[in-house]
Amino acid sequence: xxxxxxQDTEILAAIGENGIDPQQLINTLLGAEYPMAAxxxxxxxxxxxxxxxxxxxxxxxxxxxxxxxxx
Amino acid sequence: xxxxxxxxxxxxxKSRCYSDATASGLDQRDEFARDRDRILxxxxxxxxxxxTQIVRAGELDIFHTRQQHTYKVAQxxxxxxxxxxSEQPEAAKLHGLHPEVxxxxxxxxxxxxxxxxxxxxxxxxxxxxxxTTVDGIKEDAAPDGYExxxxxxxxxxxxxxxxxxxxxxLDLTRATLAATLKYPWLRDQSIDKKRSKWSAYASEEADFKxxxxxxxxxxxxxxxxxxxxxxxxxxxxxxxxxxxxxGIIPWSEIISEDSRETIINGVxxxxxxxxxxxxxxxxxxxxxxxxxxxxxxxxxxxTKEVYNGAREQRRQLRNxxxxxxxxxxxxxxxxxxxxxxAVLIHDDAVDEVRLLKYFARYYVIGLPAxxxxxxxxxxxxxxxxxxxxxxxxxxxxxLFPARLRYIWExxxxxxxxxxxxxxxxxxxxxxxxxxxxxxxxxxxxxxLDPIVR
Numbered sequence: 422x423x424x425x426x427x428q429d430t431e432i433l434a435a436i437g438e439n440g441i442d443p444q445q446l447i448n449t450l451l452g453a454e455y456p457m458a459a460x461x462x463x464x465x466x467x468x469x470x471x472x473x474x475x476x477x478x479x480x481x482x483x484x485x486x487x488x489x490x491x492x
Numbered sequence: 493x494x495x496x497x498x499x500x501x502x503x504x505x506k507s508r509c510y511s512d513a514t515a516s517g518l519d520q521r522d523e524f525a526r527d528r529d530r531i532l533x534x535x536x537x538x539x540x541x542x543x544t545q546i547v548r549a550g551e552l553d554i555f556h557t558r559q560q561h562t563y564k565v566a567q568x569x570x571x572x573x574x575x576x577x578s579e580q581p582e583a584a585k586l587h588g589l590h591p592e593v594x595x596x597x598x599x600x601x602x603x604x605x606x607x608x609x610x611x612x613x614x615x616x617x618x619x620x621x622x623x624t625t626v627d628g629i630k631e632d633a634a635p636d637g638y639e640x641x642x643x644x645x646x647x648x649x650x651x652x653x654x655x656x657x658x659x660x661x662l663d664l665t666r667a668t669l670a671a672t673l674k675y676p677w678l679r680d681q682s683i684d685k686k687r688s689k690w691s692a693y694a695s696e697e698a699d700f701k702x703x704x705x706x707x708x709x710x711x712x713x714x715x716x717x718x719x720x721x722x723x724x725x726x727x728x729x730x731x732x733x734x735x736x737x738x739g740i741i742p743w744s745e746i747i748s749e750d751s752r753e754t755i756i757n758g759v760x761x762x763x764x765x766x767x768x769x770x771x772x773x774x775x776x777x778x779x780x781x782x783x784x785x786x787x788x789x790x791x792x793x794x795t796k797e798v799y800n801g802a803r804e805q806r807r808q809l810r811n812x813x814x815x816x817x818x819x820x821x822x823x824x825x826x827x828x829x830x831x832x833x834a835v836l837i838h839d840d841a842v843d844e845v846r847l848l849k850y851f852a853r854y855y856v857i858g859l860p861a862x863x864x865x866x867x868x869x870x871x872x873x874x875x876x877x878x879x880x881x882x883x884x885x886x887x888x889x890x891l892f893p894a895r896l897r898y899i900w901e902x903x904x905x906x907x908x909x910x911x912x913x914x915x916x917x918x919x920x921x922x923x924x925x926x927x928x929x930x931x932x933x934x935x936x937x938x939x940l941d942p943i944v945r
Binding site for chain 1: 787
């Protein structure tokens with residue numbers, strides 16, 4: 422079954438290279454007219470799939486960056 | 493170490509007080525794995541299922557028991573060690589870091605917790621220092637009182653029953669014993685840091701010195717540091733989880749702008765009691781609170797809904813706590829040389845853990861029913877201590893549950909208050925309640941039920 426929007430790729434694009442404040446990420450996705458419930462669902466899904474994570478400063482990051490920092 | 497000569501550090505770390513390597517026979521495990529398993533199987537570990545930190549064991553069946561907490565500490569401790577071994581192999585070798593030792597120390601770390609948590613610990617400390625308050629005499633006193641960590645070391649080296657009485661305790665390796673020493677000193681009333689926390693009593697001084705013979709200064713071993721941090725992580729996260737699930741944590745208040753100053757002032761006030769309190773404490777706490785609030789944004793069911801156990805609530809709660817634990821596990825590094833603190837933990841992580849602990853403590857400790865419970869629990873501790881002391885000294889051991897008699901029989905040269913405290917501290921919370929009922933005559937129970945087995 423296909424994932425409901427927003428997709429992981431869209432979330433990762435919004436995060437970018439340097440990470441993003443979670444509220445700003447949600448606002449960006451709300452701006453693309455996704456309903457709040459769909460955004461929260463997509464964020465949980467992305468966390469569980471190891472696509473995104475919270476860095477130590479609370480910013481949302483693509484997972485590779487977080488582990489690179491930790492190493 | 494296959495194929496190379498074992499270093500003197502490794503030899504020292506693997507040594508045991510009573511038995512040597514030949515005692516392992518055909519055992520397929522290494523020395524430290526055997527330590528870990530001995531702790532897991534000892535009756536003091538079994539007892540941890542019957543005690544808690546703040547709320548009584550079994551109440552609502554929602555709060556972590558000390559045993560559930562301990563399993564999580566052990567898991568986090570092992571992962572911390574494995575992560576350091578993979579990221580810093582040279583430093584890990586320098587410190588002799590071994591995941592089995594960290595896990596063993598984590599499994600052991602709360603064995604000395606008395607029933608009813610810290611309220612009882614304080615009461616026992618007072619009684620052991622001055623048993624005259626319960627009709628004892630000055631000569632019964634042990635001036636270094638009672639402390640959960642020191643009691644853990646006493647259990648591991650003296651009270652745990654595994655072998656004959658000539659071979660007391662669990663006969664653990666030096667490395668594992670050293671890793672259990674969170675506060676590697678004896679009590680010293682003249683020094684602040686040694687007055688409130690200490691990891692061994694004078695009665696185990698020889699074992700303490702033996703365990704620490706390969707250590708430098710008064711620094712914890714790297715393994716003890718990781719155990720301590722694993723305890724902090726597990727405790728701060730699962731206490732918050734427990735109290736969130738019963739609805740005690742007012743998230744709307746915590747995340748509101750209006751309450752931030754009050755929260756920060758509260759944490760800072762309690763932090764100031766710590767001799768290492770830094771001048772920029774308020775700034776650090778403000779930043780920590782902002783980070784925690786930021787970390788909560790993606791999990792709105794945690795902060796905006798009353799917890800009822802719905803699937804989505806559980807999912808988001810688990811995702812949130814998992815992120816926190818991951819952050820804190822990755823916040824440590826090993827020092828690259830000896831002669832200083834062996835593990836460095838990023839200030840941001842330490843500050844957040846301090847804040848999370850404060851949330852749980854602050855909102856729970858304010859509950860009036862908890863105060864009433866603790867008042868009664870301290871009375872139970874006092875009454876049992878008094879009975880164990882007077883009857884133990886009189887040699888009236890028939891009154892004692894059979895499981896406790898050896899404490900007096902095998903340690904007759906020790907202070908009465910120490911032995912009475914040993915008896916109280918080896919009970920679960922239910923055993924303490926039931927034994928108290930029986931010994932004070934409020935409820936006899938069944939004659940075929942020894943209560944303590």
